[in-house]
Amino acid sequence: MAKHTHPDRLLLAVDCIIIGFLNGQLNLLVTRRDQEPRLGEWSLMGGLVVKGESIDAAAARVTHELTGLENVYLEQFQAFGDVGRTEEERTVSLAYYALVNQESATSQLSEHHDARWVSIRDVPALVFDHNKMVEAALVRLRYRATHEPVAFALLPKKFTLTQLQSLYEAIFDRPIDPGNFRRRLRKMDYLERQNEKDVTTSRKGSWYYTYNAEVYEEMKAAGEEFLLKP
Amino acid sequence: MAKHTHPDRLLLAVDCIIIGFLNGQLNLLVTRRDQEPRLGEWSLMGGLVVKGESIDAAAARVTHELTGLENVYLEQFQAFGDVGRTEEERTVSLAYYALVNQESATSQLSEHHDARWVSIRDVPALVFDHNKMVEAALVRLRYRATHEPVAFALLPKKFTLTQLQSLYEAIFDRPIDPGNFRRRLRKMDYLERQNEKDVTTSRKGSWYYTYNAEVYEEMKAAGEEFLLKP
DNA sequence: CCAAAAGTGTTTACATTACACCCATGC
DNA sequence: GCATGGGTGTAATGTAAACACTTTTGG
Numbered sequence: 425m426a427k428h429t430h431p432d433r434l435l436l437a438v439d440c441i442i443i444g445f446l447n448g449q450l451n452l453l454v455t456r457r458d459q460e461p462r463l464g465e466w467s468l469m470g471g472l473v474v475k476g477e478s479i480d481a482a483a484a485r486v487t488h489e490l491t492g493l494e495n496v497y498l499e500q501f502q503a504f505g506d507v508g509r510t511e512e513e514r515t516v517s518l519a520y521y522a523l524v525n526q527e528s529a530t531s532q533l534s535e536h537h538d539a540r541w542v543s544i545r546d547v548p549a550l551v552f553d554h555n556k557m558v559e560a561a562l563v564r565l566r567y568r569a570t571h572e573p574v575a576f577a578l579l580p581k582k583f584t585l586t587q588l589q590s591l592y593e594a595i596f597d598r599p600i601d602p603g604n605f606r607r608r609l610r611k612m613d614y615l616e617r618q619n620e621k622d623v624t625t626s627r628k629g630s631w632y633y634t635y636n637a638e639v640y641e642e643m644k645a646a647g648e649e650f651l652l653k654p
Numbered sequence: 655m656a657k658h659t660h661p662d663r664l665l666l667a668v669d670c671i672i673i674g675f676l677n678g679q680l681n682l683l684v685t686r687r688d689q690e691p692r693l694g695e696w697s698l699m700g701g702l703v704v705k706g707e708s709i710d711a712a713a714a715r716v717t718h719e720l721t722g723l724e725n726v727y728l729e730q731f732q733a734f735g736d737v738g739r740t741e742e743e744r745t746v747s748l749a750y751y752a753l754v755n756q757e758s759a760t761s762q763l764s765e766h767h768d769a770r771w772v773s774i775r776d777v778p779a780l781v782f783d784h785n786k787m788v789e790a791a792l793v794r795l796r797y798r799a800t801h802e803p804v805a806f807a808l809l810p811k812k813f814t815l816t817q818l819q820s821l822y823e824a825i826f827d828r829p830i831d832p833g834n835f836r837r838r839l840r841k842m843d844y845l846e847r848q849n850e851k852d853v854t855t856s857r858k859g860s861w862y863y864t865y866n867a868e869v870y871e872e873m874k875a876a877g878e879e880f881l882l883k884p
Numbered sequence: 885c886c887a888a889a890a891g892t893g894t895t896t897a898c899a900t901t902a903c904a905c906c907c908a909t910g911c
Numbered sequence: 912g913c914a915t916g917g918g919t920g921t922a923a924t925g926t927a928a929a930c931a932c933t934t935t936t937g938g
Contacts, residue, residue, distance in 0.1 A: 433663035434703070436735075436746055473664070479735030479746060503733050503748050505666075505709030516666055516709060518733050518746075586917070604901070606918070626916040627909040653900090816890075834928065836891065856889035858935040883927085 435515040438483045439470035439554065440498075441561040442491065443544070444526030445578040450544040450594045451526060452558060455490065455537045461511050462551040468558075469537070470517065483520040490539055492532030497523040497577035501564040502557070509553050521561040523577035544594075566654070569595050573614070573650055576635040584622050584630040585609060596654035608652060614639035665745040668713045669700035669784065670728075671791040672721065673774070674756030675808040680774040680824045681756060682788060685720065685767045691741050692781040698788075699767070700747065713750040720769055722762030727753040727807035731794040732787070739783050751791040753807035774824075796884070799825050803844070803880055806865040814852050814860040815839060826884035838882060844869035 442453035457467045471486040473479055480500065487496050498520050505516040526541065533539055542548060547558055569575050575591055576583075589605050609615055614636045621629035640650070672683035687697045699720045703712040710730065717726050728750050735746040756771065763769055772778060777788055799805050805821055806813075819835050839845055844866045851859035870880070 434666055434705075436664055436666060473735065473746070475664075475744065476737060478737050479733060500733060503709060503730060505703065505748070507706060507708050514705065516703070518735070584917090601900095601902070602917085603903080603919070607900095607920095623909095627911085628907070628915080628917050629909085630917055814890090831928065831930085832890085833892070833930080837893095838927095853936095856935085857887080857937050858890050860890055 435513055436473045436479075437470050437515050437517040438473060438479060438486055439468045439504075439517050439519050439557060440483055440487050440490075441468060441519065441521040441558055442487060442524060442529070443521060443561070443565070443578065444524050444529055444541060445591055445594060446526045446541075448590045448594060450578075451541040452544050452547055453490065453524075453529070453539055453541055454548070454550065455539045457551060458537070465551050466548050467551045468554045469539075473518075479518055483518070483522075487520075487522045487524075490534055490537055491522075491524060491529040492534060493524055493529055497574060499564065499568065499574075502560050504553055504557065506553070511552070517557075519557045519561065521565060523565075523574060525578065525580055527580065545597075566595060570652055570654060571650060573612075573635065573637075573640055582618060582620070582632040582634055584625075584632060586625070586630055588633075592652065592654070598654060600654075612650075614643065665743055666703045666709075667700050667745050667747045668703060668709060668716055669698045669734075669747050669749050669787060670713055670717050670720075671698060671749065671751040671788055672717060672754060672759070673751060673791070673795070673808065674754050674759055674771060675821055675824060676756045676771075678820045678824060680808075681771040682774050682777055683720065683754075683759070683769055683771055684778070684780065685769045687781060688767070695781050696778050697781045698784045699769075703748075709748055713748070713752075717750075717752045717754075720764055720767055721752075721754055721759040722764060723754055723759055727804060729794065729798065732790050734783055734787065736783070741782070747787075749787045749791065751795060753795075753804060755808065755810055757810065775827075796825060800882055800884060801880060803842075803865065803870055812848060812850070812862040812864055814855075814862060816855070816860055818863075822882065822884070828884065830884075842880075844873065 444451045444453065453469065454466045455469050456464050469486055469490045471482065473482040480498070483498050483500065484496065487498065488494060500518055500520045502519050503516060504519060509515070530541070544562070547555065549555065569592070575588070575595065578591060579587060585606060589600055589602060592605070593600050615633045616636050618632040618634060620632045622632055623629040674681045674683065683699065684696045685699050686694050699716055701712065701716040701719070703709055710728070713728050713730065714726065717728065718724060730748055730750045732749050733746060734749060739745070760771070774792070777785065779785065799822070805818070805825065808821060809817060815836060819830055819832060822835070823830050845863050846866050848862040848864060850862045852862055853859040
């Protein structure tokens, strides 16, 4: 691949679609651009891939810079490389989406950036092709959430099945039958019921559950599939 | 994204997993590298993204250079950007897979490259992380083929349902029941039976079909889903 | 008429849907 | 005791898998 005479070099960036979940809705973390062009406009959090840094590491760094969080769920889903996309310097951008626990992320929001959570259903105009990136991220998230248990990254460690249902309803943007939803969950041994109830939302209280990734890995290794259709 | 002081620049390439189908099996088009490092070793066809060229255009150009074909089905599916992946210069590569009609492609194979079709079940050791790319391409192809009618890109314009079944068996690497397969196809109005039979494979002869993309787009617009589970 | 591939039909098992119903408890 | 969200059960419908069956025609 490497031409040894005058190779064409360009800028390579990552942009992160950072997604949280609060009060029954999915939210997107956006910032104001801190440089030209488009200084001050709403934008995804991004950054250049620097020397000696893998692209996944760049995405983790960018997410960390804004949220303060480590070990965030990140998936690279598309490269955006149309010619005039960033207006000035030719930049190709690798888009990643991140699933974070919104409470933790909010409490650690870096004050160096002017950041804000917006509803995923009401994303403002973003710079460049960032709105397209958000759309593509949601498509990929919906696919991933049906085939793998990634949604738990958006919830606190302990959560109720009602919260989980509400999350899936937000991801797929449609109501889900509680009976059918729960029946499917009942088969998932990696959901572990705690001896503790959330009593803030109802008289009866609802059991807290935790997600056990090890158990899931075992089931996966045994060939069993995760599937939660919308 | 653009730092105006000393931005980090690196090489950006595309690598194409060019897939064909012949005699009941999927095949991969590989070439011998024509430059250092790893001169002469088996490799995917790749090339640098050049100035003023979109990444999709780069993939189309690279595919065209080797196969002579235009308007090839191409899907970008993953960026590979680990630090030492290309050994010398830091290169990030965008992987695309291409679905081509193997007969047409073979007849137009560029003589400037030392190219060869190999069975997808028996891919030789390729340079760098190219074997990983092939694996990832197959995963994506399998997903795409169940949800969208892309498989037709691998077949001639006219094909029999037996050929189509054989193609799906190759993609999913498992036998398919002819009865059930045909029943599902019967509902797909974008498969149009021609007044012509292929009489080379059986006494009875089997009808030729064509794929009508316009009809599919209409059905898609009407909210109907394509789904061909493996 | 028979072999061999093309193509059809039918039964069965299973999963999904829709919805009615019961449970627990603070007020 | 009743309103409220939590949680369960079940009959009906739809789909997919397995496989037996019919069709066609060159030799």
